Amino acid sequence: MHALQTNDVPKYSVDELAFTMPQSGHSFRMTYIGMLHGCDLPDDLSATEDALLLLTALLAHSLYLQKSFEAPFAIQTPPHCSPYRPLCLETEYSYRQATINAALNIWEARFGNSMSQDVLALFHFTRLQLLVPQISDLSSFAEQQLDRHVAPTIHDVPPEAVKLAWSVLADVEDCPTIHGKKLAVWLPVVLYFSALVVWRADSGEGKSDGPGGLHPGFWTRGGYAIVRADEVGLGQSPGVLDTMSRDTSQAFAGVIEWAADQPWSSGKVGLLGISYYAGNTIEGSLDDDTLNKNCHDQTVENVQSSFLDDDYYSSRDYDMADIEVPLLSVGNWGGILLHLRGNVEGYVNAGSKVKYLRFITGRHDLPFYTPECVELQKNFLDAFLKGDDPKGWSRGEQPLVEYKVRVGDVGFNDAAAEAVYPTRSAPAWPLPNTQYTKFYLTSSHELTSSHDDAITSQGTASFEALGDLKHSQLVSFTSKPFDSEVEFTGHIVTHLNVSVTAHENATSTPSDMDLFVTLRHLDSTGKEIHYTGTVGDPVPITKGWLRCSLRAVDTSYPRHKPWLPYRTYRSTDQLPVKPGEVYEVDVELWPTNVVVLPGEKLVFEVSSGDTQGAGLFEHTHPKDRSAERFAGVNHVHFGNGRENWVMMPVIPAPGK
DSSP states (O other), X not given: OHHHHHTOOOSSXXXXXXXXXXXXXXXXXXXXXXXXXXXXXXXXXXXXXXXXXXXXXXHHHHHHHXXXXXXXXXXXXXXXXXXXXXXXXXXXXXXXXXXXXXXXXXXXXXXXXXXXXXXXXXXXXXXXXXXXXXXXXXXXXXXXXXXXXXXXXXXXXOHHXXXXXXXXXXXXXXXXXXXXXXXXXXXXXXXHHHHHXXXXXXXXXXXXXXXXXXXXXXXXXXXXXXXXXXXXXSTTOOSOBOTTOXXXXXXXXXXXHHHHXXXXXXXXXXXXXXXXXXXXXXXXXXXXXXXXXXXXXXXXXHHHOOSTTSHHHHTTOOOGGGOOSOEEEXXXXXXTTTTHHHHHHHHHHXXXXXXXXEEEOSXXXXXXXXXXXXXXXXXXXXXXXXXXXXXXXXXXXXXXXXXXXOBSOOOSSOHHHHTTSXXXXXXXXXXXXXEEEEEEEOTTSEXXXXXXXXXXXXXXXXXXXXXXXXXXXXXXXXXXXXXXXXXXXXXXXXXXXXXXXXXXXXXXXXXXXXXXXEEEEEOTTSOBOOEEOTTSOEEOSEEEEEEGGGOOOOTTSTTOBTTBOOOOOOGGGOOOOOTTOOEEEEEEEEEEEEEEOTTOEEEEEEESSOOTTOTTOOOOOTTTSOHXXXXXXXXXXXXXXXXXXXXXXXXXXXXX
């Protein structure tokens, strides 16, 4: 312990020790050498004093080894060491490191289940020191870091070391506290250095604690305390995992109230993150059987629950108007199957008096960590949690809406290329000067602004039901080349006249129809322009979906708009779908932005299943889309006074 604290070499080598072990009476030297050579320990060796002696010897051996070779900060132990490899310094060090590691395995197999938490803390620390040989340097490194002088010899801590450090801290926390009991002499030392390992792992620039998480070092240096809690049923939190349930939300509220009430807290709590990740299950202490037993399978429950008045969904429902805290919602134009709609709906319907909406491009995860977005996050939180507001967020001096303008073909999944997209601002959403303009579908598969062409169009456009990504079933409608530059930003809705018929000689009759609609962008050569999707995949401008039996629209609801039909999706909203009968339906497409340049075209696509751009988010569950219910031929009808159109949000050029 003294050698660790002083960053010095132990005063003796383990090889120099010769005495009998305190409880068993075995020769320490013979027992220890045998353990290093892979021999089993004597059967009668079980006492804590003997176990502690062997463990302390292994730690001293590791310290002596490190000082003898002055090894780099973190050397990964090879899976095996060949005796025929030339023994250069690095090879010799790795060989001896592996020998000690194997001896620790023998120690754990004999004593791991019978030792107290303080001894186990020392065991995990010995493994940690073996993996991070220059652990003693962390103390001086911390002092230099606080003085803004970074020691160049300190490298990143490997993930395995962080897990071991947390194991040490967990063991220390669980050590019994009995009045009159002396504290194990090693506990303060192993606690200190293990905490430094965790701190060092969090202090590396560009590091985070996992997908959707925060970089604690960045925020703590900025005067924040970071709280990260395992969700109920995950990690080290017992209970039943039931994602997004009322119980989970109440537990989350409890964490917020707890944080606000701590002595180190100002009482102001902010929430920051992306999406919904539960990666902490990897590092938790609950075993797999417990996790699986206490887990609601969201995928299964989604299949079992189809309507918002089902218990599964109704128990998760809430009124967005109840949200009153300052809010910053950042949507991604490419997230057309994940979060984009929620970003917009949450912003529009939240009851917050101070709220902002931003739209970015790129992958789902990476923009969160860019300097631009991190600065945005910090400025917003500083304003409302610390009262530090030079940007005027709390005074309404920032644009309420700010968005990237997708103009030109810069490729996809290329953040540097997308950086050329300009940024525009607006005082509200939808943009106040939006001109909702109808583009009509014709039976000749045109997408036109001419109403006359639409009303003279006759016939049907037909396609097979139950298409999928591998076997797309669709009809498409293409515009003429645009004469001038046009920006579209906002909500899109399409109005269609559709029917379904059974196949000839079919044994079953279809009773429903699924509509998948997509808006695509072609350059002047006819090549499709793709944008960056959720996982960096190529996606079209936007998409939308509707199940025909749920076509009912609640026009009396305050949230219903001509450009955004409102549906309640209750079981009582179901309407019949009879073969051969034509139904008028309004299908919402997710909000979007695109600029169409002169010579470029738009393509509107109607299909019966997923098409290019669906990526990870396919609709293929056999129970949800059964052949008995959907198999047949779908039709879009023209003529006899029927109009099919897509209403687009045109943004006039400045000054027009």
